[in-house]
Amino acid sequence: MPLRPQPGGAGTKSAAAALPSASSPALAGAPSPPAARARAPAARAPAGPKALLRWDEVPDDFVECFILSGYRRLPCTAQECVASVLRPTNETLNFWTHFIPLLLFLSRFGRLFFLSGRHDLPFHHPWLLPLWCYASGVLLTLAMSCTAHVFSCLSLRLRAAFFYLDYASISYYGFGSTVAYYYYLLPGLRLLDAGVLTPYVQQRLGWHVDCARLLAAYRALVLPVAFVLAVACTVACCKSRGDWCAYPFALRTFVFVMPLSMACPIMLESWLFDLRRRNPTLFVHFYRRYLWLVVAAFFNVSKLPERIQPGLFDIVGHSHQLFHIFTFLSIYEQMHYVEEGLRQFLEAPPSSPTFLGTVGYMMLLVLCLVLVIRRFLSVSDLCKED
Numbered sequence: 237m238p239l240r241p242q243p244g245g246a247g248t249k250s251a252a253a254a255l256p257s258a259s260s261p262a263l264a265g266a267p268s269p270p271a272a273r274a275r276a277p278a279a280r281a282p283a284g285p286k287a288l289l290r291w292d293e294v295p296d297d298f299v300e301c302f303i304l305s306g307y308r309r310l311p312c313t314a315q316e317c318v319a320s321v322l323r324p325t326n327e328t329l330n331f332w333t334h335f336i337p338l339l340l341f342l343s344r345f346g347r348l349f350f351l352s353g354r355h356d357l358p359f360h361h362p363w364l365l366p367l368w369c370y371a372s373g374v375l376l377t378l379a380m381s382c383t384a385h386v387f388s389c390l391s392l393r394l395r396a397a398f399f400y401l402d403y404a405s406i407s408y409y410g411f412g413s414t415v416a417y418y419y420y421l422l423p424g425l426r427l428l429d430a431g432v433l434t435p436y437v438q439q440r441l442g443w444h445v446d447c448a449r450l451l452a453a454y455r456a457l458v459l460p461v462a463f464v465l466a467v468a469c470t471v472a473c474c475k476s477r478g479d480w481c482a483y484p485f486a487l488r489t490f491v492f493v494m495p496l497s498m499a500c501p502i503m504l505e506s507w508l509f510d511l512r513r514r515n516p517t518l519f520v521h522f523y524r525r526y527l528w529l530v531v532a533a534f535f536n537v538s539k540l541p542e543r544i545q546p547g548l549f550d551i552v553g554h555s556h557q558l559f560h561i562f563t564f565l566s567i568y569e570q571m572h573y574v575e576e577g578l579r580q581f582l583e584a585p586p587s588s589p590t591f592l593g594t595v596g597y598m599m600l601l602v603l604c605l606v607l608v609i610r611r612f613l614s615v616s617d618l619c620k621e622d
Contacts, residue, residue, distance in 0.1 A: 286316065288325060297392055300326070301485075302542040306550045308389045317387045324551045330385040333560035337567070338378040344571065345371045363585060365594040366419040367578060372598065373405075373412025374567055380405035381560070393613070396477065400612055403473035404605040406492055407466040411601055413570065414462040414498045415594055420577030421518070423586040426509040427501050428454070436508070459597060462498050467604050474612045486537045493533070496526075517576040525569035532562035 289307040291299045298310060306326030308316075321331050348367065349359040357364060384398035426432045430448035437443050472491045476484040502522055505511045512519040534540075535555040542549045590596075 286312070288323075295392060297395070298389070300556075301539050302546040303550050303554060304547040310389050311391045312389045314387065314390065317389060320389075321386060326550050326554070327385045327388070329552060329557045330560065331382050333557050333564070334378045334381045334385075337564040338375065338382065341371075341374050341378065341567070341571075345375070348575070357582075362588050362590070363582065365589045365591065366416045367574070369412040369594050369598050370416035370574060371412075373409035374571075377402075377405040377409040397609070397613055399477065400470075400474050400609045403488070404470045404609060406473075407470045407605065408598070408601060410469070410492070410496075410498075411462050411466040412598065413574075414459065415597065416574050416577070417499060417502075418458055419587075419589050419594075420574060420581045422455075422458070422501060424515070424577070424580055425501055425505045426514075427505045432509075458498065459593070463597060463601060465498075466601055467608065470605055470608050474608065485539070489533045489536050493529075496529070515576070518573045521569045521572040521576075525566045525573075528562045528566035528569065532559050532566065535559045535562065 286309045288305065289309060291304050291307065294307045294310060298307065303326050306324070308320055308325055308327070312320070321328055349364065349371075380398075380402050384402040388395040388398055422428055428451055430446070430451050433447045433451065434445070437445055437447060469491045473488045476487045476491075499522075502511070502518065506519055506522070535558040539555050542554045
């Protein structure tokens, strides 16, 4: 973690330690005031919310770069954690900036599955399985983010566990997006049509290559490669919480950009085959999505604006809140073109998705991610024992 600036109030611990305590020799022989001796024990007042702490009053693992105040006490009870979402802490808006989008996406997916009446398909129809994978990824990553930010002060071990689960849910969402792309978007690309790509390569590059085998190999490898990337990204992000990593936010941002490479065919399609004219919905929302992702990555890595004025944005306006807002916007744009891909798929389905090729992959991924998290929690426990 980069070095944090020393706040103006640093040194309060040592100053407090220098004050004489009740057991010091200076006070040990002092007579107690008569009023104090005569006072009867009073009933204990009801406990109010615990006071918030500064960065030098919490464990190092709990401190965020350039955030000087607004920390909750550790450990808190579950009830105190839930109550804190209505208090001005440095985690409050981290929760709300993903909880409100969670409610919006729940409503939108509910309409898609149960109220839209698309070709009178029941919600469990095989053609909707990729959409279920995508929806579960979106909802899980937002829900897990909310959970991690609310309950991160239960204990240091649970804090690590919740953020491991947060990283795993992002990988799960990335793979769910790839499943939706694979069935709803990629079949409509001219780039992946051998009858179009082979003449294009021959005319533009002069290569007499039959692209059919290459494209078949690509289709066979898309989901397995995305699966491996999802597991590898989770491992890398969990490792980034170790002391060896000086710039964990930059590493996590880079790692989670890697699965976005699975959308490269759409970008190439826009460059080579005039996607803007053929599918303006996909073109516009695809590039808007990546614009918001670039902005989100900028705030996540730069730690602006709190880097410029530490302490000023502790409660409202710090980079992680902005990161949440722009990631929400990116998913919102993505939903537009996934829905458009679903509409085109339902008009002329090239192939029917299978349970094993959709939900089966997602269940296997969940199993692998759980094993990864369990492994990291076990390693952290062993390190503490040593």
